[in-house]
Amino acid sequence: MTPFVPRPDLRHGSESLAFCLRLRAGCEAEYRRRHDALWPEMRDALLGAGVLQYEIYLEPESMLLFAFVVRRSGHSMDTLPEQPTWRRWQQHMSDLILQEDGLPLRLPLRRMFRLHAESI
16 A cells, blocks of 8 residues: 655645545445434544544545545654544444455545645
8 A cells, every 4th residue: 555645734734635545335324323423432533543534435436435634743643543432443344345454445645736825
């Protein structure tokens, strides 16, 4: 698996990353339902690891989920897999997302363009 390459983001002291996951056909509504009911302990784990913003979009023809994350530069997201809550969430979602070696098949994305509004 290719490692993620974080990029500096708009917020001072933060960086962004993007990746894709592939949703299994017919699982759109369930995927949304589970995320709408995100466990409070999973939310706390993500925020505690330095996530400032996390957005996921679906491209319905290819079933690709595009994830965009803004996180603190000093984040600890790399330690999330060690947390029982994170492992339970991955298991909870495993029937909806294509897997590789028991984890979601993540396709890292490389930024090709960025328009940045300068602060006034």
